[in-house]
Amino acid sequence: MQVYFTFDSRPDLQQDLIEQFPNVDFSFHDGIDEELLTQADVLVTYGEDLEDEHITRARNLKWIFVASAGIELMPKEAIAKRNIVVSNVRGIHKKPMAESILAHILAIKRDLPYIYNNQRNKIWNKRGGSPTELNGSTALVIGPGAIGAEIGRILQAFDVYTIGCNRSGNEAPFMNETYRIHDLTKQLPKADIIISILPSTDETKYLLKYEHFQLMRESAIFMNFGRGDLVETDVIYRALKERQISHAVLDVCEEEPLPSDNQLWELDNITISPHCSSHSSRYLERSLEIFKPSLEKWLNGETDLENKVDMLRGY
Numbered sequence: 001m002q003v004y005f006t007f008d009s010r011p012d013l014q015q016d017l018i019e020q021f022p023n024v025d026f027s028f029h030d031g032i033d034e035e036l037l038t039q040a041d042v043l044v045t046y047g048e049d050l051e052d053e054h055i056t057r058a059r060n061l062k063w064i065f066v067a068s069a070g071i072e073l074m075p076k077e078a079i080a081k082r083n084i085v086v087s088n089v090r091g092i093h094k095k096p097m098a099e100s101i102l103a104h105i106l107a108i109k110r111d112l113p114y115i116y117n118n119q120r121n122k123i124w125n126k127r128g129g130s131p132t133e134l135n136g137s138t139a140l141v142i143g144p145g146a147i148g149a150e151i152g153r154i155l156q157a158f159d160v161y162t163i164g165c166n167r168s169g170n171e172a173p174f175m176n177e178t179y180r181i182h183d184l185t186k187q188l189p190k191a192d193i194i195i196s197i198l199p200s201t202d203e204t205k206y207l208l209k210y211e212h213f214q215l216m217r218e219s220a221i222f223m224n225f226g227r228g229d230l231v232e233t234d235v236i237y238r239a240l241k242e243r244q245i246s247h248a249v250l251d252v253c254e255e256e257p258l259p260s261d262n263q264l265w266e267l268d269n270i271t272i273s274p275h276c277s278s279h280s281s282r283y284l285e286r287s288l289e290i291f292k293p294s295l296e297k298w299l300n301g302e303t304d305l306e307n308k309v310d311m312l313r314g315y
Contacts, residue, residue: 004040006049009284047071052078067287072200076311086309091146092286093278098150100277104249109134135159140191143198149173163187188215200227201314213239220245225277228252240267251277
């Protein structure tokens with residue numbers, strides 16, 4: 001069996017795979033190699049390097065393992081037409097992303113940018129800006145899956161009341177209450193912190209309108225850690241410019257990279273995190289912890305893999 005990684009990785013991780021699966025022929029190549037592609041039975045990719053033509057040429061391909069949670073840049077129709085099994089690493093981001101989200105919340109609440117700026121300018125000011133407290137606040141998590149549950153767990157430790165909004169309205173882990181996304185307008189006014197972790201689908205694209213920001217508290221913090229097409233750039237800019245909300249933290253943007261002349265850069269009530277909240281020195285290590293058991297199943301003829309994805313639904 002030929003397993004082709006379209007990205008390079010640490011030699012120790014490669015060696016571990018080779019030793020654990022001696023009957024598998026592994027290839028590691030940074031980018032798409034046409035010859036390796038045509039031979040591959042299994043493809044391991046970050047999901048951003050595949051085009052329709054690659055799927056056509058990969059005649060032996062039966063399973064694609066995506067070392068990312070997002071699949072929106074992949075050639076969905078071509079893959080679905082071939083009935084190629086696709087699975088991803090959904091869930092591995094929950095630890096680093098939850099820590100990133102918490103770091104941003106605490107930085108804003110405790111006014112750390114003010115403190116850092118004073119340090120750079122050698123200013124001793126005991127007031128420490130205008131800090132507020134996290135405990136006793138309410139957080140609305142839009143898309144409380146694996147990442148949202150981890151965020152909820154941590155926030156509840158800070159005595160934060162958590163509300164989740166998902167497609168079904170069914171109870172979600174570490175949410176004090178859970179509602180359907182259709183009920184979002186009723187929940188937004190309750191929240192001090194709004195955190196979106198929604199994927200990019202036809203249902204979620206431009207889900208948030210200007211009217212939604214009008215429903216939020218003026219003191220609210222809006223955080224988008226899902227996908228940038230949840231809200232149009234002009235909408236979030238207008239809401240921030242008009243102080244409909246207090247602050248926004250964007251780990252994702254409608255256009256990435258965010259152009260240097262984009263008006264969002266000029267705002268003083270925004271934090272732009274360049275799609276880096278999930279980054280961690282342990283990222284690939286965690287990805288392989290999901291890939292290895294799935295590969296074991298695949299070698300035994302099983303196709304019921306962890307984190308199987310419906311390409312046409314987008315998750």
